[in-house]
Amino acid sequence: xxxxLQSISSPALLHQMSAQELKxxxxxxxxxxxxTVHRTGGHLGASLGAVEIIIAIHSVINSxxxxxxxxxxxxxxxxxxxxxxxxxxxxxxxxxxxSGFPRRSESPHDxxxxxxxxxxxxxALGYCLARDALGQKYKVVTVTGDGALTAGMAFExxxxxxxxxxxxxxxxxxxxxxxxxxxxxxxxxxTRIRTDPTYHRAKDDLERxxxxxxxxxxxxxxxxxxxxxxxRSLVVPGAFFEELGFSYxxxxxxxxxxxxxxxxxxxxxxxxxxxxHAYTQKGRGYxxxxxxxxxxxxxxxxxxxxxxxxTFSQLFGETLEQLAAQDQRIVAIxxxxxxxxxxxxxxxRFPDRLIDxxxxxxxxxxxxxxxxxxxMKPVVAIYSSFMQRAYDQIVHDVALxxxxxxxxxxxxxxVGEDGPTHHGAFDISYLRHIPNLVVMAPRDGAHLRHMLYxxxxxxxxxxxxxxxxxxxxxxxxxxxxxxxxxxxxxxxxRGGDIAILAVGTMVAVAMAAAELLEERGLSVAVADARFxxxxxxxxxxxxxxxxxxxxxxxxxxxxGGFGSAVLExxxxxxxxxxxxxxxxxxxxxxxGPLEWLREKWGLHPAAVAEAAYGLWAGSRQGWPQIIETGxxx
Ligand SMILES: Cc1ncc(C[n+]2csc(CCOP(=O)(O)OP(=O)(O)O)c2C)c(N)n1
Numbered sequence: 001x002x003x004x005l006q007s008i009s010s011p012a013l014l015h016q017m018s019a020q021e022l023k024x025x026x027x028x029x030x031x032x033x034x035x036t037v038h039r040t041g042g043h044l045g046a047s048l049g050a051v052e053i054i055i056a057i058h059s060v061i062n063s064x065x066x067x068x069x070x071x072x073x074x075x076x077x078x079x080x081x082x083x084x085x086x087x088x089x090x091x092x093x094x095x096x097x098x099s100g101f102p103r104r105s106e107s108p109h110d111x112x113x114x115x116x117x118x119x120x121x122x123x124a125l126g127y128c129l130a131r132d133a134l135g136q137k138y139k140v141v142t143v144t145g146d147g148a149l150t151a152g153m154a155f156e157x158x159x160x161x162x163x164x165x166x167x168x169x170x171x172x173x174x175x176x177x178x179x180x181x182x183x184x185x186x187x188x189x190x191t192r193i194r195t196d197p198t199y200h201r202a203k204d205d206l207e208r209x210x211x212x213x214x215x216x217x218x219x220x221x222x223x224x225x226x227x228x229x230x231x232r233s234l235v236v237p238g239a240f241f242e243e244l245g246f247s248y249x250x251x252x253x254x255x256x257x258x259x260x261x262x263x264x265x266x267x268x269x270x271x272x273x274x275x276x277h278a279y280t281q282k283g284r285g286y287x288x289x290x291x292x293x294x295x296x297x298x299x300x301x302x303x304x305x306x307x308x309x310x311t312f313s314q315l316f317g318e319t320l321e322q323l324a325a326q327d328q329r330i331v332a333i334x335x336x337x338x339x340x341x342x343x344x345x346x347x348x349r350f351p352d353r354l355i356d357x358x359x360x361x362x363x364x365x366x367x368x369x370x371x372x373x374x375x376m377k378p379v380v381a382i383y384s385s386f387m388q389r390a391y392d393q394i395v396h397d398v399a400l401x402x403x404x405x406x407x408x409x410x411x412x413x414x415v416g417e418d419g420p421t422h423h424g425a426f427d428i429s430y431l432r433h434i435p436n437l438v439v440m441a442p443r444d445g446a447h448l449r450h451m452l453y454x455x456x457x458x459x460x461x462x463x464x465x466x467x468x469x470x471x472x473x474x475x476x477x478x479x480x481x482x483x484x485x486x487x488x489x490x491x492x493x494r495g496g497d498i499a500i501l502a503v504g505t506m507v508a509v510a511m512a513a514a515e516l517l518e519e520r521g522l523s524v525a526v527a528d529a530r531f532x533x534x535x536x537x538x539x540x541x542x543x544x545x546x547x548x549x550x551x552x553x554x555x556x557x558x559x560g561g562f563g564s565a566v567l568e569x570x571x572x573x574x575x576x577x578x579x580x581x582x583x584x585x586x587x588x589x590x591x592g593p594l595e596w597l598r599e600k601w602g603l604h605p606a607a608v609a610e611a612a613y614g615l616w617a618g619s620r621q622g623w624p625q626i627i628e629t630g631x632x633x
Pocket of ligand 1: 045046047049071072074075115116117144145146147148149173175177178179282297335336337359361386389
């Protein structure tokens with residue numbers, strides 16, 4: 001059993017270990033990761049592929065004085081195991097347990113918190129500049145995947161680091177995979193470097209040749225220099241990075257610890273920005289993950305088996321496929337997540353109409369704007385938290401020009417074990433103030449289908465947000481969906497004491513809360529707003545006039561969210577009644593099982609019923625009054 005691993009109380013102990021011991025340690029770490037992740041869920045493939053790189057780094061640096069910064073951070077499990085977190089590793093991603101990503105608050109060995117892709121080189125460069133400004137002397141190294149390198153900001157950082165020439169080592173962990181196989185020209189380039197033997201021969205020959213060119217002066221020297229650069233950029237591996245100002249080392253086997261150690265030492269010795277190109281195998285050491293790395297990129301946590309309904313994502317993909325069969329102009333865009341967003345089936349059926357742009361959410365949205373200008377009907381499916389990246393593109397390129405782009409924000413609301421970097425807590429707030437944009441949220445599968453169709457038929461931009469859960473009512477899946485009148489909500493239940501106005505999957509919570517309130521003798525109206533924007537003012541007015549108090553429920557942050565839209569509208573219409581807005585409080589929500597989080601943060605029927613009852617009881621004692629805002633909101 002994990003004999004060596006248990007003895008690693010500090011990563012500095014790796015400095016003394018032999019090559020054989022480090023290799024054995026890698027085996028133990030893999031066993032621990034496989035065992036734990038099968039229970040807790042998590043990023044299996046990525047973390048197995050990075051074990052040797054992480055061991056090698058810790059064996060030549062002194063963490064936490066030296067900084068190792070992970071891109072995305074989903075591959076950092078070995079780092080957690082080597083930096084004093086073995087005992088807590090069984091609680092990975094569990095409530096109150098270790099985060100699935102590096103967290104500054106979790107360990108001094110995590111110098112930078114991550115979860116979103118493409119940040120490592122910027123953050124590392126920031127550390128380098130701080131170090132230089134303060135006259136300090138520590139090493140900074142990143143572990144950056146080839147997928148992460150498709151993110152625009154990774155390029156921005158490379159560009160900047162190349163100019164600054166400060167000491168920074170970027171370990172490019174190239175497994176040719178993002179979640180799905182990696183895409184793009186740079187990925188092709190990296191593959192050529194890895195696989196084309198002429199590169200390697202040419203590199204040696206060229207270096208020999210260049211060293212033999214005699215020193216000449218004046219004009220001739222400039223000609224020779226130019227020739228050297230041209231020939232070098234044509235045939236030397238990594239010339240692209242060299243041109244940016246990095247020293248390029250590689251490609252090297254990213255599972256060979258002694259080789260990695262040697263190259264890392266050389267890189268630190270050399271100084272300036274250095275990129276080490278290490279090729280690795282995603283899922284290394286676990287046969288099912290090696291043979292299906294895309295599928296085993298991440299595992300879901302063990303759950304009790306039950307009947308599985310389709311998820312919103314699956315139903316979205318299926319419906320889009322159905323609609324695309326009717327309309328040639330429909331194209332789908334994913335930012336490196338065809339499977340997660342439910343678009344794999346669409347891609348198999350319409351390979352030319354699924355565009356994977358890589359981890360490039362900003363580009364995805366502006367690309368869609370261009371496609372719309374050109375007469376296509378683009379549908380961009382991106383997780384809510386990753387769409388944060390593309391806010392300006394939505395405002396400036398899509399909405400300002402009133403273009404018919406459909407934005408599908410998957411994983412809206414709380415997502416569970418992936419935690420605060422992945423919760424879709426803000427999308428209603430960051431979308432609803434954008435002029436021209438229609439914003440909607442389906443309460444069930446049937447509505448998702450209708451909303452997708454409605455959005456595609458709308459001559460302007462529209463966003464649909466939905467969570468990661470399985471859907472309740474899937475509707476008539478084999479029929480074509482129908483159009484919903486834009487801006488029309490739906491009254492689901494009549495009542496005269498309290499009205500609960502909800503959106504998305506919170507409508508079911510509101511309905512269940514109404515049942516609980518009815519048991520307490522109250523008559524409760526429930527309405528599904530369906531549209532966050534434009535809000536159904538007629539429905540809101542009708543509700544406000546017919547009840548004593550109003551509660552809004554959403555799984556977005558309360559600040560600037562759906563409830564805020566309701567309050568603004570009530571104020572504008574001069575409708576006065578006690579209102580309570582329920583949703584995600586003004587704080588970052590931790591990781592943990594989704595249902596547990598919803599219980600904890602009040603997004604469940606009993607909490608909604610309690611809040612509504614309190615508001616109603618208060619309203620009987622006279623109003624206007626200051627309404628207590630509960631513990632969270
Ligand atoms: C901005 C952003 N978009 C999408 C994701 C989802 N995501 C997590 S890991 C990953 C692939 C990363 O590939 P790579 O950097 O090569 O690492 P690997 O998993 O192959 O080791 C993606 C797309 C993310 N974390 N951040």
